[in-house]
Amino acid sequence: xxxxxxxxxxxxxxxxxxxxxxxxxxxxxxxxxxxxxxxxxxxxxxxxxxxxxxxxxxxxxxxxxxxxxxxxxxxxxxxxxxxxxxxxxxxxxxxxxxxxxxxxxxxxxxxxxxxxxxxxxxxxxxxxxxxxxxxxxxxxxxxxxxxxxxxxxxxxxxxxxxxxxxxxxxxxxxxxxxxxxxxxxxxxxxxxxxxxxxxxxxxxxxxxxxxxxxxxxxxxxxxxxxxxxxxxxxxxxxxxxxxxxxxxxxxxxxxxxxxxxxxxxxxxxxxxxxxxxxxxxxxxxxxxxxxxxxxxxxxxxxxx
Amino acid sequence: xxxxxxxxxxxxxxxxxxxxxxxxxxxxxxxxxxxxxxxxxxxxxxxxxxxxxxxxxxxxxxxxxxxxxxxxxxxxxxxxxxxxxxxxxxxxxxxxxxxxxxxxxxxxxxxxxxxxxxxxxxxxxxxxxxxxxxxxxxxxxxxxxxxxxxxxxxxxxxxxxxxxxxxxxxxxxxxxxxxxxxxxxxxxxxxxxxxxxxxxxxxxxxxxxxxxxxxxxxxxxxxxxxxxxxxxxxxxxxxxxxxxxxxxxxxxxxxxxxxxxxxxxxxxxxxxxxxxxxxxxxxxxxxxxxxxxxxxxxxx
Numbered sequence: 001x002x003x004x005x006x007x008x009x010x011x012x013x014x015x016x017x018x019x020x021x022x023x024x025x026x027x028x029x030x031x032x033x034x035x036x037x038x039x040x041x042x043x044x045x046x047x048x049x050x051x052x053x054x055x056x057x058x059x060x061x062x063x064x065x066x067x068x069x070x071x072x073x074x075x076x077x078x079x080x081x082x083x084x085x086x087x088x089x090x091x092x093x094x095x096x097x098x099x100x101x102x103x104x105x106x107x108x109x110x111x112x113x114x115x116x117x118x119x120x121x122x123x124x125x126x127x128x129x130x131x132x133x134x135x136x137x138x139x140x141x142x143x144x145x146x147x148x149x150x151x152x153x154x155x156x157x158x159x160x161x162x163x164x165x166x167x168x169x170x171x172x173x174x175x176x177x178x179x180x181x182x183x184x185x186x187x188x189x190x191x192x193x194x195x196x197x198x199x200x201x202x203x204x205x206x207x208x209x210x211x212x213x214x215x216x217x218x219x220x221x222x223x224x225x226x227x228x229x230x231x232x233x234x235x236x237x238x239x240x241x242x243x244x245x246x247x248x249x250x251x252x253x254x255x256x257x258x259x260x261x262x263x264x265x266x267x268x269x270x271x272x273x274x275x276x277x278x279x280x281x282x283x284x285x286x287x288x289x290x291x292x293x294x295x296x297x298x299x300x301x302x303x304x
Numbered sequence: 305x306x307x308x309x310x311x312x313x314x315x316x317x318x319x320x321x322x323x324x325x326x327x328x329x330x331x332x333x334x335x336x337x338x339x340x341x342x343x344x345x346x347x348x349x350x351x352x353x354x355x356x357x358x359x360x361x362x363x364x365x366x367x368x369x370x371x372x373x374x375x376x377x378x379x380x381x382x383x384x385x386x387x388x389x390x391x392x393x394x395x396x397x398x399x400x401x402x403x404x405x406x407x408x409x410x411x412x413x414x415x416x417x418x419x420x421x422x423x424x425x426x427x428x429x430x431x432x433x434x435x436x437x438x439x440x441x442x443x444x445x446x447x448x449x450x451x452x453x454x455x456x457x458x459x460x461x462x463x464x465x466x467x468x469x470x471x472x473x474x475x476x477x478x479x480x481x482x483x484x485x486x487x488x489x490x491x492x493x494x495x496x497x498x499x500x501x502x503x504x505x506x507x508x509x510x511x512x513x514x515x516x517x518x519x520x521x522x523x524x525x526x527x528x529x530x531x532x533x534x535x536x537x538x539x540x541x542x543x544x545x546x547x548x549x550x551x552x553x554x555x556x557x558x559x560x561x562x563x564x565x566x567x568x569x570x571x572x573x574x575x576x577x578x579x580x581x582x583x584x585x586x587x588x589x590x591x592x593x594x595x596x597x598x599x600x601x602x603x604x
Contacts, residue, residue, distance in 0.1 A: 027404035041435030124517030142357025277432030
């Protein structure tokens with residue numbers, strides 16, 4: 001053959017290691033630019049950032065300002081309250097939902113209930129906020145129409161400090177109860193039918209079967225889900241709060257991430273905002289590493 | 305049919321009836337607020353006042369809201385932007401994720417341990433908003449759709465899911481191909497990707513929904529309204545109640561139409577359009593992702 005050397009014959013090709021590195025390269029470039037570089041950039045939390053010229057070292061100044069600022073402490077409290085509602089109060093709901101779905105005998109009903117309950121998980125928080133703002137509207141919303149049926153006066157939920165956290169809880173439940181039940185449904189499917197058969201032979205009632213067979217089998221899944229959620233405790237749901245917030249309720253639902261956004265991008269306090277991010281990131285890191293360890297110890301499975 | 309052997313007693317049947325009723329109520333609570341907006345969007349603008357919160361059938365029938373949206377250049381532009389971001393973004397996601405997952409699951413990858421540590425680092429360390437913003441500024445992607453497309457080029461969780469999938473492909477398949485002289489590129493393309501078709505379809509759907517629903521990065525990186533994706537226009541219009549961006553900008557409609565329009569109806573139709581692609585692919589999502597769970601009941 002008189003093939004030019006550049007056109008390699010079928011047998012010869014780039015060395016395997018080169019091929020593998022080339023396959024990995026685009027993802028590496030992405031990680032470097034969008035993750036590692038900004039993580040390195042967080043050093044600005046210890047500096048006074050200047051757009052032009054070198055930034056000056058500022059030590060812990062921004063952290064001292066942060067922790068002595070009443071606004072930040074309010075934000076921290078809101079974050080903890082909203083997160084607790086979403087993690088602790090919400091926790092049993094997907095389990096109960098899965099147990100109920102598991103009792104359905106009609107396949108059609110089962111599919112229908114699942115298909116509708118999973119749907120909101122795929123809608124954006126902008127859409128969900130639109131749906132809820134409309135549903136809760138004091139004039140024409142469905143919620144107040146229902147209140148009217150019971151003779152109750154209308155409530156403007158979206159601007160009521162007393163209600164808005166429950167609006168967050170309810171809309172989170174609306175969005176996630178179905179979807180989060182999938183992991184429990186999958187666990188229920190794995191329970192061996194022989195366990196139920198022997199319970200039947202012992203004359204167990206349906207409630208006893210629930211108490212002594214089903215629930216114990218679900219415990220490992222519950223533990224995994226719970227500690228995984230703890231790892232994201234300081235998140236509290238940026239997109240949700242960001243789209244449901246308004247001036248009337250900002251004092252009770254402003255969370256860490258919305259605070260970082262506001263002081264950083266709207267007030268342009270780059271270094272101060274990054275100090276708040278770094279604080280959140282470090283707590284988050286500790287939480288994730290310890291839940292990873294806890295999960296490994298309790299269930300034998302970690303996060304990665 | 306009955307899983308627990310014994311014929312069910314009257315009490316059991318009652319309990320099951322209550323459970324079925326409660327679950328149907330959950331479905332109603334999910335669907336009614338959505339169907340209400342659909343009804344509102346198709347109602348005659350003159351009769352919108354009759355549409356109450358629990359109404360799910362339009363009062364009268366009119367497509368005027370959708371026609372107004374279709375005639376609005378900013379709205380049409382935003383739909384096209386969203387489609388472009390979604391299609392391009394998902395394609396990039398799938399290519400990068402599958403190439404990286406394949407490379408990371410090969411023992412012969414040099415420095416594999418180091419790269420895995422890198423992946424876990426990316427997973428547990430969250431860069432702050434401002435440092436990320438400054439990086440996007442430095443690499444010159446400000447006010448470019450690429451800032452939004454590239455923001456989540458690889459989702460680490462999906463990368464790990466695909467790695468688990470590739471790890472399960474029997475080594476003998478790959479070795480047989482290597483004996484036949486296939487390189488890693490060919491093996492990925494001819495063996496791994498076809499085997500992972502349903503996993504890739506699932507990831508593609510999730511990535512796609514993510515891109516379609518993205519609004520936040522767009523809101524901080526894009527400054528010209530003509531570059532906005534639909535979700536951002538929706539946020540301006542429905543959440544921030546900013547009527548001027550979408551409706552007031554220039555001679556969008558004739559005076560007659562503007563007078564006849566009802567903002568509630570128009571907002572509802574914007575929400576419906578923003579949900580539509582998700583609703584269209586939703587059956588596929590159910591098919592690929594939740595199939596196992598949904599059909600588990602049949603196998604009993």
